[in-house]
Amino acid sequence: MEPISLYILGCGSAKPTLRHLPSAQLLELRGKSYMIDCGEGVQTTMQRAGLAMLKVGHIFISHNHGDHVFGLPGLISTMALLGRTSQLHIHGPEELSAFLETVQKIYCEAMEYEVIFHPIRTREHYLIYEDRSAEVWSIPLRHRIPCCGFLFREKQSLPHIRREMIDAFGIPVSQINNIKAGASWTTADGTVIPHERLTIPAIPAKSYAYCSDTRFTPGLAKIIQGVNLLYHEATFANEHLTQAERTMHSTAREAAMTAKAANAGKLVIGHYSARIKDEHALLNEAKDVFANTILAREGLRIDIL
Amino acid sequence: MEPISLYILGCGSAKPTLRHLPSAQLLELRGKSYMIDCGEGVQTTMQRAGLAMLKVGHIFISHNHGDHVFGLPGLISTMALLGRTSQLHIHGPEELSAFLETVQKIYCEAMEYEVIFHPIRTREHYLIYEDRSAEVWSIPLRHRIPCCGFLFREKQSLPHIRREMIDAFGIPVSQINNIKAGASWTTADGTVIPHERLTIPAIPAKSYAYCSDTRFTPGLAKIIQGVNLLYHEATFANEHLTQAERTMHSTAREAAMTAKAANAGKLVIGHYSARIKDEHALLNEAKDVFANTILAREGLRIDIL
Numbered sequence: 001m002e003p004i005s006l007y008i009l010g011c012g013s014a015k016p017t018l019r020h021l022p023s024a025q026l027l028e029l030r031g032k033s034y035m036i037d038c039g040e041g042v043q044t045t046m047q048r049a050g051l052a053m054l055k056v057g058h059i060f061i062s063h064n065h066g067d068h069v070f071g072l073p074g075l076i077s078t079m080a081l082l083g084r085t086s087q088l089h090i091h092g093p094e095e096l097s098a099f100l101e102t103v104q105k106i107y108c109e110a111m112e113y114e115v116i117f118h119p120i121r122t123r124e125h126y127l128i129y130e131d132r133s134a135e136v137w138s139i140p141l142r143h144r145i146p147c148c149g150f151l152f153r154e155k156q157s158l159p160h161i162r163r164e165m166i167d168a169f170g171i172p173v174s175q176i177n178n179i180k181a182g183a184s185w186t187t188a189d190g191t192v193i194p195h196e197r198l199t200i201p202a203i204p205a206k207s208y209a210y211c212s213d214t215r216f217t218p219g220l221a222k223i224i225q226g227v228n229l230l231y232h233e234a235t236f237a238n239e240h241l242t243q244a245e246r247t248m249h250s251t252a253r254e255a256a257m258t259a260k261a262a263n264a265g266k267l268v269i270g271h272y273s274a275r276i277k278d279e280h281a282l283l284n285e286a287k288d289v290f291a292n293t294i295l296a297r298e299g300l301r302i303d304i305l
Numbered sequence: 306m307e308p309i310s311l312y313i314l315g316c317g318s319a320k321p322t323l324r325h326l327p328s329a330q331l332l333e334l335r336g337k338s339y340m341i342d343c344g345e346g347v348q349t350t351m352q353r354a355g356l357a358m359l360k361v362g363h364i365f366i367s368h369n370h371g372d373h374v375f376g377l378p379g380l381i382s383t384m385a386l387l388g389r390t391s392q393l394h395i396h397g398p399e400e401l402s403a404f405l406e407t408v409q410k411i412y413c414e415a416m417e418y419e420v421i422f423h424p425i426r427t428r429e430h431y432l433i434y435e436d437r438s439a440e441v442w443s444i445p446l447r448h449r450i451p452c453c454g455f456l457f458r459e460k461q462s463l464p465h466i467r468r469e470m471i472d473a474f475g476i477p478v479s480q481i482n483n484i485k486a487g488a489s490w491t492t493a494d495g496t497v498i499p500h501e502r503l504t505i506p507a508i509p510a511k512s513y514a515y516c517s518d519t520r521f522t523p524g525l526a527k528i529i530q531g532v533n534l535l536y537h538e539a540t541f542a543n544e545h546l547t548q549a550e551r552t553m554h555s556t557a558r559e560a561a562m563t564a565k566a567a568n569a570g571k572l573v574i575g576h577y578s579a580r581i582k583d584e585h586a587l588l589n590e591a592k593d594v595f596a597n598t599i600l601a602r603e604g605l606r607i608d609i610l
Contacts, residue, residue: 015386016348016379040379041346043321066382066412073378074321074345077371081320095411102407106400107371 003303004029004154004206006229009045010037011270011296013235014067020272021298022067025231026051027208029154030133035059036150036210042071043078045298054084058129060136061092062212063122063147069096073103080111087114091128091136093146094119122148125223130155139223141214143248149211151224159199169193206304209264212271215245216254221261228304230264231296233271234282240273249273252282256289265304270296308608309334309459309511311534314350315342316575316601318540318554319372325577326603327372330536331356332513334459335438340364341455341515347376348383350603359389363434365441366397367517368427368452374401378408385416392419396433396441398451399424427453430528435460444528446519448553454516456529464504474498511609514569517576520550521559526566533609535569536601538576539587545578554578557587561594570609575601 005028012020022039026046033055035042046053053075062068072090079088090100097117104115120128120138123146129136132155139149158180166176171185179185185193209224212233224230235249244251250258252269259267267290272279279295286293294302310333317325327344331351338360340347351358358380367373377395384393395405402422409420425433425443428451434441437460444454463485471481476490484490490498514529517538529535540554549556555563557574564572572595577584584600591598599607 014382016352016383018349018352021349022379040376041349044323044326044346047321047323064411066378070375070379070382071345073371074327074375077319077375078321099407099411102404106369106404 002030003305004152004208004229006208006231006268006302006304007049007051008268008270008296008298008300008302009042009049010039010298011272012067013271013273014065015274017274021045022070023062023212023271024071025210026056027152029152032057032131032133034134034136034152037062037068037212038071038075039067040070040074043074049299049301053079054082056088057086058089058091058136060129060150060210061090061096062141062149062210063143063145064093064095064099065145065213068213069099072100073107076103076111076115077107080108080113084113087116089116089118089129091118091120093122093148095146120148122146137223139209139211139220141211141220142217143213143215147213149209149214149220151227152208152210154205154207156205157202159195159201162198162200165193165198169198171198208304209262211258213249215248216250216258218258218261220258224258224262224264226263228265229268229302230259230262230266231268231270232258234269234286235271235273237276237282237285240275252285253289256286256293259286259290259293264290265292266302267293268296268300268302269293307335308610309457309513309534311513311536311573311607311609312354312356313573313575313601313603313605313607314347314354315344315603316577317372318576318578319370320579322579326350327375328367328517328576329376330515331361332457334457337362337436337438339439339441339457342367342373342517343376343380344372345375345379348379354604354606358384359387361393362391363394363396363441365434365455365515366395366401367446367454367515368448368450369398369400369404370450370518373518374404377405378412381408381416381420382412385413385418389418392421394421394423394434396423396425398427398453400451425453427451442528444514444516444525446516446525447522448518448520452518454514454519454525456532457513457515459510459512461510462507464500464506467503467505470498470503474503476503513609514567516563518554520553521555521563523563523566525563529563529567529569531568533570534573534607535564535567535571536573536575537563539574539591540576540578542581542587542590545580557590558594561591561598564591564595564598569595570597571607572598573601573605573607574598 010021315326537560
């Protein structure tokens with residue numbers, strides 16, 4: 001099975017620096033591209049990473065702050081220029097709809113594709129979207145305005161058929177889908193060959209959680225329990241805890257506490273405050289709590305294997 | 306007198322490339338910063354060029370296409386984050402106001418400064434703004450939607466006083482402003498010392514014209530006659546003249562024809578189509594008509610001496 005690949009397209013916070021761009025990510029999963037947040041400059045980072053804009057079918061917006069949405073007008077317009085005809089779905093808090101409507105009304109009149117907005121109830125943890133490859137669940141977050149994260153759960157693939165067993169027992173092709181789906185096989189003499197002997201289990205399905213922006217929330221760990229990769233904002237270091245509390249952000253230490261409590265496979269931290277000059281201090285602070293932590297940076301690709 | 310400095314912050318057209326950003330410029334004139342168009346990504350280029358966002362007092366928008374305005378939401382928000390309290394004036398076609406209103410209503414509620422919109426009558430050539438240092442005139446352009454360029458005219462400085470003449474004739478300090486303003490001096494014995502002997506003329510005032518986006522317009526040359534520096538769009542090469550006509554843009558040759566007819570001091574071309582892989586073809590085409598032509602590129606600073 002192909003890995004799920006996460007591309008960091010922007011991992012700064014609202015005040016711009018030359019080190020980072022505002023929040024944006026792209027998740028590639030079984031050939032599909034899901035965008036998460038859409039800060040200004042996202043098109044440039046996508047082009048640099050060789051990512052195709054037209055492949056993005058769904059965009060998930062965590063909350064309606066400028067540093068998470070100001071890349072949308074340009075991206076929507078560019079998709080039209082590139083000749084898009086298929087629908088683009090944007091999921092986000094209700095507050096986002098007015099901006100999208102204005103942008104479309106003014107700048108996208110002659111556009112040949114449709115933008116469909118799906119409001120999210122940010123206070124609830126529920127399945128907001130699914131397709132053949134993945135489920136996307138909302139993760140209620142605590143920020144200054146309605147905000148939620150996203151939990152991507154790859155759907156479990158069916159097991160692989162063991163060709164040599166099929167041949168040995170003379171199982172007809174018509175039965176293969178049943179066996180993949182879990183059936184056993186009964187031979188002519190009544191012997192039952194259990195499903196497990198006929199198949200090799202597929203690689204377990206992977207998951208990815210995006211949690212930004214949020215004040216530290218102990219309850220979060222339960223929702224994302226066992227997630228393979230967690231992106232958690234770490235706007236501040238622990239020495240600026242008061243400011244984190246006031247602005248409803250998290251410290252690196254808190255991000256790591258959530259990763260630890262959730263038994264996450266790996267933690268990537270980002271959404272760095274402009275005042276952070278050396279992110280390695282954040283990294284060390286997080287690693288003290290959760291060793292498998294890395295720093296986000298623009299252009300970074302993380303494979304969930 | 307300090308030079309007028311023009312900074313190219315973006316000189317691509319709507320379809321993004323990794324070579325260029327969408328249209329944006331900054332003009333520095335006697336310590337003031339005027340922005341012209343405001344494409345996405347402008348904050349990054351400004352930071353890279355060491356330009357202060359808070360110094361921008363007036364923004365002039367040529368027309369309401371996304372590649373000329375999608376940097377505004379981010380810039381307006383960032384100015385608030387940086388603690389701006391002084392008014393920001395945005396001049397542009399009436400069509401821009403709805404976008405600005407939506408952005409402010411949704412994203413700038415708690416902002417401590419005011420954005421004031423000044424609609425421009427794009428079909429007229431008139432003085433749209435002046436301060437102690439400069440006049441800004443609209444230049445009617447021909448594009449698919451209402452669009453105008455901008456002619457910046459530095460105000461003429463007063464002549465410099467020749468200190469040694471003031472001393473030689475014992476002219477009192479109280480008269481110096483009158484002499485700067487053009488007066489002569491009459492000595493006690495009735496001899497008239499002409500103004501010209503008492504002063505050194507100031508360096509002639511400079512001018513800059515921004516013409517983008519526009520179909521080639523022969524009448525333009527009259528309005529910008531004698532301009533020191535002309536930025537003129539050259540979206541296409543002459544071989545794509547049909548496309549230039551259809552999309553209401555100009556070719557490099559046409560930009561140069563306008564520069565020549567206007568007796569411009571220098572021409573800088575930009576707003577390159579994404580299909581232009583080598584801009585030197587455009588440069589050569591323009592130089593065949595108007596030798597003193599240069600190519601715009603992001604970060605380029607051009608001093609008008």
